Amino acid sequence: MTDNRRSIYNPIQKDTVVFLKTAAETNGQYTLVEVELADGGGVGLHYHKTYSEKFNCIEGEVQVALGKNMYQLKPGQQALAEPNVNHLFRNRSGKPCKFRVELRPASRGFEQSLQIGYGLASDGLTNKKGFPKDKLALAWLFDISESNLPGWMSIFEFILRKQAKKARSKGIDKTLIEKYVRF
Incomplete structure (x- = not known):
């Protein structure tokens, strides 16, 4: 039985994420989520350093x-994306799929970014691709998820990190956490 308090749904991407174990529950060892991904859904090429x-x-x-x-x-x-390895996931099977993702070590920022991003989508505050309409919020979510862009796209990271700092100085981070982070 799914704990609805730990389940989030994105009406744009039409996927559901259930938090099975959080950073707080594993003493920072790992984060474990279960994803039900609609056909056509997924996340583009990126990597994580940590x-x-x-x-x-x-x-x-x-x-x-x-x-x-x-x-x-x-x-x-299963497949393992080690730190600094470009990776993506997607569903092109013609029907929904379900999989688990385990982050090691845990990432509280990743956990928060999912809750906030899905909350913004549910409130109609994202574009049709699911990106926050507020560019400072987008930059801050990118930053806290510890995502990095591969290849030539990495030139945008400097701008995103600078905008994330601006979001913090304006209190956007605190407002989004207060509104959307439930656990």
Whole structure:
């Protein structure tokens, strides 16, 4: 049975994330979420410097790219994106899929960024691709999720990090946490 207090839904991306274990519950060891991803959904190419992401398929099929290799995971199969490895995940199977993602070590910023991003989408405060309309909020969410852009796109990171700092100075971070972070 799903604990609805720990389940978030994104009406733009049409996916659900259930927080199974948070940083607080694992003493910072790991974050564990279960994702039900609609066909056509996913997250584009990125990487993290401070944590790994392990993808474990439960139902359906999920594609995971690690570096230049694309893997089609079926139930019971997994893939590991180590720190500094470009990766993405997506569903192109024609039906929903379900998988778990484990971050090691845990990332409280990742946990908060999902809750806030999905909350903004539910409140109609994102564009049709699911990105926050408020550019300072977008930059701050990018920053706290510890995401990084690969290749030539990395030139935008300096601007995003600077805008994230501006968001903090204006108190946007505190406002978003207060409104959307439930656990």
